Amino acid sequence: xxxxxxxxxxxxxxxxxxxxPSIILLIFVFFYPLIQNLYRSxxxxxxxxAIFFGLNNYKYLLLRDTIARRAFLxxxxxxxxxxxxxxxxxxxxxxxxxxxxxxxxxQTTIIIPYIISIVAAGVVxxxxxxxxxxxxxxxxxxGLDLLIRDWLGDxxxxxxxxxxVIVWKExxxxxxxxxxxxxxxxxxxxxxxxxxxxxWWQNLFYITIPQLKSVINFYVVYNVMVIFAWIFTYVYVLxxxxxxxxxxxxxxxxxxxxxxxxxxxxxxxxxMLLFLMIFVFVYLQFRLRQExxxxx
Amino acid sequence: MASxxxxxxxxxIHIILIIYSIISIFPFYYVVITTFKSRDExxxxxxxxxxxxxxxxxxxxxxxYGFGRATLNSVIVTFLSILITLIIAxxxxxxxxxxxxxARGFLxxxxxxxxxxxxxxxxxxVYVLMSKVNLLDSYIGxxxxxxxxxxxxxxxxxxxxxxAIPQALLDAGRIDGCNRFELLRKIIIPLSKxxxxxxxxxxxxxxxxxxxxxxxxxxxxxxHTITVAxxxxxxxxxxxxxxxxAGALFVALPMIILFLAGRKYFIQGLLSGALKE
Numbered sequence: 330x331x332x333x334x335x336x337x338x339x340x341x342x343x344x345x346x347x348x349x350p351s352i353i354l355l356i357f358v359f360f361y362p363l364i365q366n367l368y369r370s371x372x373x374x375x376x377x378x379a380i381f382f383g384l385n386n387y388k389y390l391l392l393r394d395t396i397a398r399r400a401f402l403x404x405x406x407x408x409x410x411x412x413x414x415x416x417x418x419x420x421x422x423x424x425x426x427x428x429x430x431x432x433x434x435x436q437t438t439i440i441i442p443y444i445i446s447i448v449a450a451g452v453v454x455x456x457x458x459x460x461x462x463x464x465x466x467x468x469x470x471x472g473l474d475l476l477i478r479d480w481l482g483d484x485x486x487x488x489x490x491x492x493x494v495i496v497w498k499e500x501x502x503x504x505x506x507x508x509x510x511x512x513x514x515x516x517x518x519x520x521x522x523x524x525x526x527x528x529w530w531q532n533l534f535y536i537t538i539p540q541l542k543s544v545i546n547f548y549v550v551y552n553v554m555v556i557f558a559w560i561f562t563y564v565y566v567l568x569x570x571x572x573x574x575x576x577x578x579x580x581x582x583x584x585x586x587x588x589x590x591x592x593x594x595x596x597x598x599x600x601m602l603l604f605l606m607i608f609v610f611v612y613l614q615f616r617l618r619q620e621x622x623x624x625x
Numbered sequence: 626m627a628s629x630x631x632x633x634x635x636x637x638i639h640i641i642l643i644i645y646s647i648i649s650i651f652p653f654y655y656v657v658i659t660t661f662k663s664r665d666e667x668x669x670x671x672x673x674x675x676x677x678x679x680x681x682x683x684x685x686x687x688x689x690y691g692f693g694r695a696t697l698n699s700v701i702v703t704f705l706s707i708l709i710t711l712i713i714a715x716x717x718x719x720x721x722x723x724x725x726x727x728a729r730g731f732l733x734x735x736x737x738x739x740x741x742x743x744x745x746x747x748x749x750x751v752y753v754l755m756s757k758v759n760l761l762d763s764y765i766g767x768x769x770x771x772x773x774x775x776x777x778x779x780x781x782x783x784x785x786x787x788x789a790i791p792q793a794l795l796d797a798g799r800i801d802g803c804n805r806f807e808l809l810r811k812i813i814i815p816l817s818k819x820x821x822x823x824x825x826x827x828x829x830x831x832x833x834x835x836x837x838x839x840x841x842x843x844x845x846x847x848x849h850t851i852t853v854a855x856x857x858x859x860x861x862x863x864x865x866x867x868x869x870x871a872g873a874l875f876v877a878l879p880m881i882i883l884f885l886a887g888r889k890y891f892i893q894g895l896l897s898g899a900l901k902e
Contacts (some may be wrong), residue, residue, distance in 0.1 A: 348720045350712075352782060354713065354773045355739060365753075388842045427638055442652075445877040446833070446835075446880070447836065448873075452869055456866065492640065554743075557743075566836070596749055
């Protein structure tokens with residue numbers, strides 16, 4: 330009861346007035362919705378009435394909803410982006426931090442995709458990736474007409490086309506991150522390696538990458554979160570989940586359950602499952618890192 | 626000899642970076658040339674610059690397709706949400722950094738832990754709540770939602786910045802007769818201009834570009850923000866490529882200008898989000 334006693338002794342209530350507006354807003358937009366979601370996930374809403382449904386929403390989603398399963402598998406497929414991001418962003422960051430001319434110009438140019446709206450990018454790419462779009466036009470001119478495909482319309486390819494647009498737009502964040510990471514490496518380490526006669530590749534694999542370990546760790550965790558919960562707009566603008574659910578993802582499934590099928594209970598249950606997945610993932614990686622910290 | 630070898634070594638680097646730069650900005654070439662073509666020319670000449678540059682598409686977009694109104698809506702929503710966030714976050718960060726109270730550490734960690742909570746997980750109940758209190762299709766309603774999503778980052782960054790302001794400065798201010806609120810207004814805020822610039826640049830770009838929240842909370846045609854308007858034009862008028870690309874251009878252009886003007890602050894903002902770890 331130490332807490333109560335301290336609360337009674339707290340004479341200055343003004344600090345709470347300062348934080349109050351933020352707390353109220355965060356309650357309404359984050360905590361209340363999470364509780365609401367949990368509550369609704371046990372109900373079925375029909376004709377303005379709520380019928381208690383137990384765990385049936387969850388059962389259906391986990392066992393019978395083929396679209397939700399497809400969505401989950403698509404999210405998993407999109408995880409392929411994580412190694413792509415890692416390799417490309419480290420590569421470009423290393424190249425840009427070489428002492429070259431026009432460094433600032435390159436840096437500015439390559440960030441631009443990151444700052445434009447996904448909607449604008451999606452609008453352009455859905456044109457460029459069409460069957461009569463420029464990608465196929467270039468392939469045709471280059472004599473590679475064997476490779477011509479309906480990039481967004483072919484169920485096997487569509488997910489990879491979406492993936493390429495995500496890479497095009499989100500890669501600059503990684504590059505900026507690793508440029509900063511590389512500039513933080515103590516230059517004396519490279520000086521020492523130079524005396525030992527290390528070449529460019531040895532520098533990369535024995536100094537730069539090991540020194541970037543914590544940035545890499547952050548970037549991987551960040552991207553897994555992005556793939557599972559922050560790519561709705563790409564899919565919504567580029568494919569709407571089609572063709573035949575080939576690019577549907579968990580976020581889109583939640584959205585469609587709520588607003589197309591008007592099944593709020595099921596939508597809430599899926600939102601809770603997604604929340605749980607992310608929570609467990611963040612918790613596990615946090616524990617894992619603490620353990621490695623303790624070991625070292 | 627060594628310097629020649631070094632610069633020869635750099636040629637492949639330049640080639641790789643030039644190719645990547647072209648891939649980065651090639652879509653803009655396409656957007657710009659399509660925007661300024663007439664519809665007839667689009668179908669005969671897809672990839673070359675227009676033979677006759679025309680503003681037809683741009684004018685139709687703003688006159689007949691409500692893009693002017695959508696631009697205005699985006700400006701209002703972006704401005705309003707950032708203004709509210711700045712006020713609420715500054716007050717909270719001041720308390721978290723410079724005052725002592727019970728549960729301070731707990732409440733601050735709880736706030737910062739919300740950084741990055743996915744929109745889709747919480748948005749449906751927020752939508753139901755907003756419709757109950759009649760805040761759908763209102764600037765203030767959608768701005769409050771954006772504010773909530775911006776708050777954790779703002780409070781996190783401002784708190785760590787305010788903490789670094791020496792207590793001696795505040796003590797000196799107090800001796801001069803400033804009360805608690807005046808210390809904030811006269812000493813802390815003026816010292817924090819760079820961090821405010823960072824926050825404003827980052828969140829302007831986020832709010833302006835955002836689609837999901839805008840689409841859910843602004844449903845009437847004349848309330849659409851610029852991204853919603855663009856996505857609707859794509860759905861309804863897919864046979865008008867010059868309108869669609871003009872829309873994409875005018876969604877992207879203001880943010881590109883803002884980015885070029887505030888590059889330093891933008892990059893700082895990206896990195897400070899990552900430093901949370």
